[in-house]
Amino acid sequence: MGRGKAINSPWMYAFGMLAMMIPSQAFSAFYNYYYLEKLGLGIALVTLAKTIFMIWDAVNQPLAGYFSDRTNSKYGRRKPWIYASIPLFMISFMLIFSAPEGMSQIGLFTWFLVALLFYEAIATILWVNYGALFPELFRGDSIRKKASAIQQGYQIVAILIASAAGPILYNSFGYSSMSIIFGLMFVVFMILCMRFTQEDTTRRDTPKMGLRESFAATLTNKPFWIFNISNSFAQTVNGLLSAMIPFYAKYVLHVEEGMVTFLLASIFVSVIPLVGVWFWIIKRMDPVKAWRLSLLAYAVSVIPLWFGSTLLGGILAGIIVGFGLAGFLVTPPVVNSLIIDRDFAETGRRREGVYTAVSGFIIRSSGLISALAFLIVGMIFGYESGDKPGDDPETTFRVLISVVPLLLLLVSYILSYFVRLRGDEDGSKHG
Template sequence: MNEKSYRKTRPLLYALGMLGTMIPGRMIDTFLVFFYNIELGIPLAKISLITLFATIWDAVNDPLFGYLSDRTRTKIGRRKPWMIVGMPLFCLSYIMLFSPHKLVQNTTSLIIYFAFFSILTETLRTIIDVNYYALFPELFIEEKSRTHVNALRQAFQIVGMIIGVTLAPIMIQTYGYTITATFMVLIGMFFYAIATFSSHERPEYTESQIPSLKETLKAVGKNKNFWAVGFSNFFFQASSALLLLSIPYFVKYALELSEGNAAFLTAAVFVSAIPAMFLWTWLINKFGSLKTWRVSLIFLGISLVPFLFVHTLIVSMVAGIFTGVVLAGVIINIDLVFSKVIDIDSKVSNLRREGMYFSALQFIVHLSGLAKSLVLLLIAAIFGFVDANNPGTHPDIASRFMVSFFPAVLMLVAFIISFFVDFNDSDVQDLDNETSS
């Protein structure tokens, strides 16, 4: 390739895209179930069944969109066409998802509405997420630049989480769900657009051989490290999703405070994660991403245990700071570990299959919704929790199990699975030599 013909992507502008995926995404993860369950009255068990079906659909469409993205060939690249088309459609569907009370009047219609727009929104979210993430190992191939860009991405990811999770309840109390959702998705897509139009895909990848579906599926299926990283991430994602959606319940029923106070607890978690990035960056440079990833997984599980016992917001926030510090470790490491999996595959096959690999990872991540749905069903069955009008006899204990016990167990499983990841030393050395040359 003629280097002069390739316009490099500015790391900061690409990293801003994390705000685009995180700000609207975290509002969904944290408040969607609470909105339809507590505010609108759909029973928790029915919501769990809908999310279960949506999870299965997400698992099916992830590899499909990743494969189509890998095969796309246009003058502006493989990923950007999907990103450009996906943005406005995601905005519209997202706003509709949080606006049912303006359009439907009875419970049956509300359930159908929730099912349709939650599935549509998550499908469009898949399209914009997979194509954005697939650009990362493609645009930044040198180890030094990749580490730098990843640090920026994860810092913006934490900022996006803070905005999406902490600002949302404050705005909801003042403006309601529809206006808040509109603000979140528009500001998110503003940053996503910056990343999209400032990214410049490598011509040699756009012009490269188109990977066949059969060979790609075979390669992914036989990649043991992919499955180990993927399923460890499966349990981490299930744990973090459950933690996020449980915070409003925990604040309302265990601490007996208004839902708006969830902003303080989530702020404690995510604000503490930002400076913790420096600690984890130092640990990665000293011990490597794989070892520090494993350490962060087990300590994240341990950090959730105190929520079984705390009774005040202040003490909960202190516990949340510990959780945020170790959460930063998992977040900053996972993309580095997974990018190594993709690099080794590319070295062996001489094919660029980032889209398929990231969509396959998203396939597993979305399947983590099965674990989340199972936990919600268990909470409903064990504690008799239905909705705000019928929360069962011990909603306080139920909320503690949601925010602490079950997420901690899931993190323990993630930690155990991480030991099945085994990078061949010669492959890693070869990659280091290639990127440094």
């Protein structure tokens, strides 16, 4: 592929997803296990840190989108923010997994909280600006479906790299070294993405909304809110599954830590070809209906995890989960772009940044839902930390990896029936 053809191609844009998802997946999959099992931080303190983060996130997410939309430079609206965030994101990720040894509970909690707030602030800037590029670079239903499928394929590769290589790296070299290696991979792939991304300079000249007016319009967009609230429940499952796999391996399947690689790989290796299956499905369906179908498939797919009792059983259950996960990864970006197009048609103003930011905040609230689910189920069955796992940790993690995800996905599926985008089935109307 020549440089000219590579500019703004779905294949090059997707390198940004590959870059960000390698450390993001390592974070979501291993930070609970690192702080609870390895360092012995109490589950109540972990939940408190996540709650404080949500308050902080409620402020920085919308502001990141607002300032991004109002940026007007010769380099574009989004790229300057992304370039500035690259070194800071690597540093913040390393701090998460480099807690000093011998700290008290309060000291360890303080380290985790400060590192978490720093990490999430920089991650917000990256995700908001990267996500805001999608509806601008790819216009029309057909190209968006293709770009989404490619992007999610790269995401699965990233998840597989982090999930499979993570346990090998931290078992061999430690968590801090793992974070350095993944951080360097992020830097290389993110710069590659930006080198082949060129923003549309005409978009920066569209009329600007004030902060209050911009968010007022967002707040009154009913399909946007229902869509993202529904997605937040499903997104909780994504994070919960990744975070619970190490615990599931230890307490339910009774296998060594090294086997976590195979369990995570069983889910994410299967997703790679299944992304292609879902791309074939959504090409033949209305995007909203395809998204709704993916939620139902995801709900059904988590049930077999309850019955796992051996490594082989866990792997087979993981492959089944891969089918549901693949659908949920591919379908939401297409629906979200339709919503943004509707807004532009009604207001004449491009507000991808604000929509991406508010959407990100709603979906990132899934982290709090996950933390609360962990806390509540842990309290019911007596799990506090690796030092105090309670009398029945096996049931604790069967519930957290199967029952809780099933309930969350059923809520998400029911909410999806309240999303109506009639007249937008053909995204080319706005393309």
